[in-house]
Amino acid sequence: SLLDVVVNNDLNIEGFGACEGTVTCSTCHVILKPEDFERLPEEASDEERDMLDLAYGLTDTSRLGCQIT
Ligand code: FES
DSSP states (O other), X not given: OHHHHHHHTTOOOTTTTTTTTSXXXXXXXXXXXXXXXXXXXXXXXXXXXXXXXXXXXXXXXXEEGGGOO
């Protein structure tokens, strides 16, 4: 997932991935370009959608980075 990329590369993004991918935060919120959003193999689960509703600046192409594989 994008969360793995951040962790494995020791990227210092303040607060990103606070719940470590358990879908209980929205700190991994990312906004994708429409063309990239369309290429994702899976749609957001109900659990992800519920958490996205709490994300700041939600857009039509928002996802949780920990759920993108
Ligand atoms: Fe918490 Fe993605 S890291 S929902």
